[in-house]
Amino acid sequence: MSIRGAAFIAGIYEHPGRDLPHHTIWDIHAEVAIGALADAGLSMSDVDALFCDGTAGFGVLTLCDHLGLRPSFVDNTETGGSSYLAHVGHAAAAIAAGKCSVALVTLAGKPRTGSPPVKWAAGPETGFETVWGTASAAHSYALAAQRHMYEFGTTSEQLAEIKVAASIHAQYNPNAFLQNVVTVEDVVNSPMVSDPLHRLDCCVVTDGGGALVIVSPEIAKKLGKTNAKILGHGEAVKHTNNGRIDLTHTGAVWSGPRAFAEAGVSVNDVDYASIYDSFTITVLQTIEDLGFCEKGKGGEFVLDGGLVAPFGKLPFNTDGGGLCNNHPSNRGGITKVIEAVRQLRGEAHPAVQVPDVQVALAHGTGGSLGSRHGSVTLLLGQEDA
Template sequence: MSIRGAAFIAGAYEHPRRKIPDRSVAQIHAEVAVGALADAGLSLGDVDGYFTVEPHGLGAITLAEYLGLNVSYIDSTLTGGSSYLVHVGHAAAAIAAGKCNVALITLGGHARPAAHMRFPSRAAGTPHGAFEEVYGVTTVNNYALAARRHMYEFGTTSEQLAEIKVAASHHAQFNPNALLRDKVSVEEVLDSPMVADPLHRLDCCVMTDGGGALVVVSPAVAKTLDRTCVKVLGQGEAPKHTMNGRPDLTYTGAVWSGPRAFAEAGVTPADVDYASIYDSFTITVLETIEDLGFCEKGKGGDFVRDGGLISPTGRLPFNTDGGGLCNNHPVNQGGMTKVIEAVRQLRGEAAPEVQVPDCRIALAHGSGGRISSRMGSSTLILGREDA
């Protein structure tokens, strides 16, 4: 069963704050839920499907109770940073199957500074924990391994990776809520402290409080709303494993999730006007662009050079809110905000300075886990109502 045209995103809301010490996690979920539903012209009483990965208590069940939701469908799939793109696809499938008509998807929480450090408590009891975590693996050095290997295989340079941060900073200056709004140059990225060779501090994403929410509805509900809705055209998801200790560090799970999403949507990379790409690190973006077919494998460095990612004139306008590199990365799961900015672009509601003219097809992509070991990818293709 295809989900093409089976559901629409009617509401999208991003929490405006990046530091929220005066709110509990549940309160953040509630604020973004109400915001997205208001954006759609709906209320909590209209929701009959709920999606979240909040880990506290009984997760989605606990939050559904907190929000006062009376739902017939619930999903708490966790695939790291790609979770919320997976949720959009699952919500569309549930709607197509008649399981629900108004699906609410929420993300909320506080920053987790330990994400770039070791987290043995999270790995305890896992099949890989005793073989990897005890040797000091961290998130940033895991991604640094991928960057170094890509450089070795294809001649990619630190200057090319820095171009990705430069593009993100160019866009962030027009976002009043972005954590980092100052434009930076390639030289400034290279002059920032080395965190894990070859990744500098400015190659790494920010860590923030925050959250966001989406409302996915059936075509019948969409017709009743006084709101521009965005059509779900296709979605793909895929894990990438360690291949029994012989992982290829030069690609991500996007090599599988991307083609599945494009095939379902009936479009190609050449049809994409705007892309929201998960940017935990600059190398994440570079490899994902290649894996999604926007350029040949190994040619990502050339693709991003000379403003290739800057909106509206670049080859592939990306992350026009500043992305995880400059805007926000709530709970270290930035997939939600990738979908939200794609919705803004298709509605013509992005900042005027970075709005893609006549944006008709947008891609959002999320990455979860660690790029040099096990990870999960999800690709989402969205279009305007008439797509």
């Protein structure tokens, strides 16, 4: 059994706020839920499945109570910033199995104005990883970047090209947190945060959220929302592998082939890609691991506007991505799906809309490249794709 064609993304909503001092995260969950349902042409009473991450109070229990929902199917899958892409795949599977027909996925967070960082319970690895002075994701991703540079000769200037491409796109997004176009020099001259990552190699820290509505084919047709058919989904957990951690690749080496196989398409069919961009190195490794170029050649791939829409080799993150637009709740997964759907609908900004998008990819990397992360790849396409 496959989920190919079993469900459609019919509703999307990205909260326009980036600083939300007067919202609770529950306000944000409600606003994005109502927004995505309105976009789909549905209402809260139509929802029969709810998906959220593990940061929202008691998860689906808290959120069902708050939103006034009585769903027949719930899922609290927590794989960091990739959770919401997993939720899409799980929603499609649940719809295919007849468990539900209108699934709501929401994300909300306030890392700028109030929410303290989520405190996870200690794991068996905690004593061996938390005493060395690392305090942010940047420290861990820097370890991956350093090793990639050592093995493949990747340079800071090549990583900077990824930020430059994101900034070229962000100038057209009035809601983007950073709207100025930057140069390679701007990136490599920004303060070093954790060698070899500079400040501008890192994503923005924003309040906000987003939501998705995933529906059965029958409902999608009735609503006239058939641009974003779910073609395939793959997920994987990459971890330290009993002391044999390999910092040069992501879990996309496993989630990518699973998604492509289910979708029945190849990298050559992908017209637009939303690539998780917590840091520039995240994008570089993911492009390689998904097979858009040979392993170790990501640095060359991103040169000469390779990622710049609409006519680069692989137009990516046309909203400006996590690097410039929005990384709500320190998690960029839901905005990756939202921009992929905009591209399929032809609703991206005209300056960055890729012509005639038939197949779009969205990829999430949640957790850390330097230890363990959840990797999820989604392939979406037009109704007849």
